[in-house]
Amino acid sequence: MATHDEGPAVTVSGLSKVFGRRGNPPVTAVDDVSFSVEHGSVVGLLGPNGAGKTTTIKAILGLLTPTAGNIQVGGVDVQTNPRGVYRNVSAVLEGSRNIYWRLSPRQNVEFFTSLQGIHPKTVREDHDEVFDWLGLTNKVDDPVTNLSRGMKQKTALACAIARDTDVLFLDEPTLGLDVETSLDLRRELRRLAEHDGKTILISSHDMDVVQDVCDRVIIMNEGRVVADERIDDLIALFRSQTYRIAVSHDEAALRTHLHEFEVTDWAVRDGHIEFDVVLRDGDRFYDLMDTLREGGVRLDSVTAIEPDLEDVFLTVTENGGMQ
Known part of the structure; x- marks a missing residue:
């Protein structure tokens, strides 16, 4: 079970991001967004394309500088202490190279685990278990560049999970996965939250995944939060x-x-x-x-x-x- 400081795992207060382009009017991608995520919960961040959810995730991860607002992860300010945040967060970002393609899945997992200060040899059995349920066992020593898109996605997931951080961000985590692996991933994410106390934020267009895994959803549209409810309560409002x-x-x-x-x-x-x-x-x-x-x-x-x-x-x- 993970140990936590007092306060929420993630706090976003008054987040805004305006993108300016020379000769063009500024574009507001995120407009005064605020929410918090409690430790050990699984939260879905949803919205149509252009809603501002990817910008919000990147701001939380310290990958872009907000125009306004404050973000804390585990009580650590993202802007003033980004390295402190990185020690507590793992992420799989859709459409990005989350792993090194010249390395094998095992080498990638060992590398990212070592960045967390964990000696890979002490957790090799844990890594083998992750490879097994992700269906990577027969590919662990092949260069990632030779793997299919689905296998690359599995490798990225393995690296994020193996780092054993308190907070896990997953953007389209089931993209490219077969049905069986997708179901296994859902069960593993629930286990990580319920038994290991991990905090997980998921952004996905697969509503079945979100409904199966998440406790709560935050829905964004046109840069703002338009709904923030527990899934059961939100569905009950429309029943x-x-x-x-x-x-x-x-x-x-x-x-x-x-x-x-x-x-x-x-x-x-x-x-x-x-x-x-x-x-x-x-x-x-x-x-x-x-x-x-x-x-x-x-x-x-x-x-x-x-x-x-x-x-x-x-x-x-x-x-x-x-x-």
Whole structure:
């Protein structure tokens, strides 16, 4: 179990980043973002492309200088003591060379472990275990440059995990992984958090991974935090607010009756008209039923659609935040 100082594992306060280009107007990538991450938790940082999440991650890791704001990792200020932060953080950044391609997976893991002050020979069995569940055992001595994209990703993950830091940042960690390895990684990340007390931040477009692994999600859009909730609580806010309805009625007349509601996914199946209705207010369900009854619409079925994290993510980002 990791030992921790008092206070959150990661604290971001008033973070802003403005990129200026000569001859062009400045671009605000991150605008007054604040959040904290507790020790031993797994947090998803989500957002559409251009939302500012990658800039936020790089600022936390000390890879770029913020325009404003303060960041601490394990109580250490990122700007004034970056080396102190690096000792506590490992990262896998999507689209970056996180490892040395001329070295083998084993040599990479031994190198990055030694940077942490750990003698590789004392943890060789631990490294072999990581290689095994990542499916790297037969490739540990091959140069990384000869490996597939998936194997390169596995090597980067092995290096990050082997450094045994308190905080782990993973940007698109399952990219290029086969299904079995992806499932194994999810289980290992939960184990690292629950049994070893590691703090893990994940940025991914794979909502299944985030929903399976994370305790909480922070959703960014247009440089701001638009939602910050535990996953179960966030999904519960949207539960039973979308209904799939099947009726027997003239479609043109039905559309007229429902003009005041948010209706999507019209379809005709087996002589029935089916559509989805999104209700922002729970009391609107009774208004919907009254509208259908007053219009003489024969109701065949009503089914509450259980949302998942992807549904919530799309709704929050499309509406600019929690309603």
